Amino acid sequence: AQTVTQSQPEMSVQEAETVTLSCTYDTSESDYYLFWYKQPPSRQMILVIRQEAYKQQNATENRFSVNFQKAAKSFSLKISDSQLGDAAMYFCAYRPFGNEKLTFGTGTRLTIIP
Amino acid sequence: NAGVTQTPKFQVLKTGQSMTLQCAQDMNHNSMYWYRQDPGMGLRLIYYSASEGTTDKGEVPNGYNVSRLNKREFSLRLESAAPSQTSVYFCASLFWGLSSPSYEQYFGPGTRLTVT
Numbered sequence: 001a002q003t004v005t006q007s008q009p010e011m012s013v014q015e016a017e018t019v020t021l022s023c024t025y026d027t028s029e030s031d032y033y034l035f036w037y038k039q040p041p042s043r044q045m046i047l048v049i050r051q052e053a054y055k056q057q058n059a060t061e062n063r064f065s066v067n068f069q070k071a072a073k074s075f076s077l078k079i080s081d082s083q084l085g086d087a088a089m090y091f092c093a094y095r096p097f098g099n100e101k102l103t104f105g106t107g108t109r110l111t112i113i114p
Numbered sequence: 115n116a117g118v119t120q121t122p123k124f125q126v127l128k129t130g131q132s133m134t135l136q137c138a139q140d141m142n143h144n145s146m147y148w149y150r151q152d153p154g155m156g157l158r159l160i161y162y163s164a165s166e167g168t169t170d171k172g173e174v175p176n177g178y179n180v181s182r183l184n185k186r187e188f189s190l191r192l193e194s195a196a197p198s199q200t201s202v203y204f205c206a207s208l209f210w211g212l213s214s215p216s217y218e219q220y221f222g223p224g225t226r227l228t229v230t
Contacts, residue, residue, distance in 0.1 A: 004156075009154070033217060035217075035218075042223075043202065043223060043224040044221065044223055044224075045157075045204065045206075045221035047218045050217050050218070091156060091157065100145050100162070100164065100208060101147075101159060101162065101172070102147075102157075102159070102219060104156040104157040104158075105156055106154055106155060106156040107156055
């Protein structure tokens, strides 16, 4: 069974600084997708970024980028120029290609210090 | 487009009571999902429906039943609520097809359920 591990229950960062959230996963599949979801206090789940495993290039979305290390089964999220609105729970998620079910990590609560 | 809607947003039940959580999507998605979110546990899949007329168990199905009423609607029923079912429940949907799958599951706003 696939598992997703987020080893940092809480992180904090000064506003305008950079922070990296860690995620590792376990799978025997070779083709899959990885996602980072943001959950602000409103509870709404918002997709931040996704990565296809067959792509070597790391995905980026504005201030958000990932460091995807397929051999190490690692998928970290880097947030640059942190803003107060980035404060939220962040969930890493995995989905194998050809399967529609998502497996989530336990989340990292990110606090932004003004 | 309203996306994925859920009702109610909040609910308090007594142990043994029953209730149905409603979910609807207007994006013509074929797959729909029910998750529960507990502190320190992330989101765990309860049931899912790959298409109208089909449902399958997820990771934590015990104590729940589901109905895929039509393509738009997917309900979750608690027949006899227990305090262990206190949680936040999310519905999600996805267009699923091997030839052209979409990547993103769209989530509803969640239902906070407390069982006393």
